[in-house]
Amino acid sequence: MRHLMAWAVLIAVFLFAGWGLNLFREAMERWLAFGHAADLVWMLAGLAAAFAGTAFLGGFVYYRDKKRNKLxxxxxxxxxxxxxKRPEQG
Structure with missing residues (x-):
C-alpha cells in the first residue's frame, strides 16, 4: 500500500508539471494573439507550476539516490x- 501511495504522489506531481507547461503554452499563444496583460500572469503561473513540479521530481530522485549511496x-x-584533506587543528 505504501508503494501505491508513493506512485500516486509521483504521478500527481508529474501531471501537475505537465499541466503547468500546457498552461504556459496556451497563455503564450493567447498573449501573442491578443496581447492581454492577464495572459502574462497566467503564463508566469504555468511556468512556476512546471518548475515546481520538475523541482519536486528532481529532488525526489536526488534524495532517493543519496539515501541508497548511488551518488x-x-x-x-x-x-x-x-x-x-582538512587541516589539522591543534
Missing part, C-alpha cells in the same frame, strides 16, 4: 574528484 562525486568528463 558519486565526478568532475570534468566523469573523472573522480579528489577530496581535500
Amino acid at each position: 558519486t562525486r565526478e568532475g570534468w568528463r566523469g573523472r573522480p574528484v579528489q577530496r581535500r
Whole structure:
C-alpha cells in the first residue's frame, strides 16, 4: 500500500508539471494573439507550476539516490574528484 501511495504522489506531481507547461503554452499563444496583460500572469503561473513540479521530481530522485549511496562525486568528463584533506587543528 505504501508503494501505491508513493506512485500516486509521483504521478500527481508529474501531471501537475505537465499541466503547468500546457498552461504556459496556451497563455503564450493567447498573449501573442491578443496581447492581454492577464495572459502574462497566467503564463508566469504555468511556468512556476512546471518548475515546481520538475523541482519536486528532481529532488525526489536526488534524495532517493543519496539515501541508497548511488551518488558519486565526478568532475570534468566523469573523472573522480579528489577530496581535500582538512587541516589539522591543534
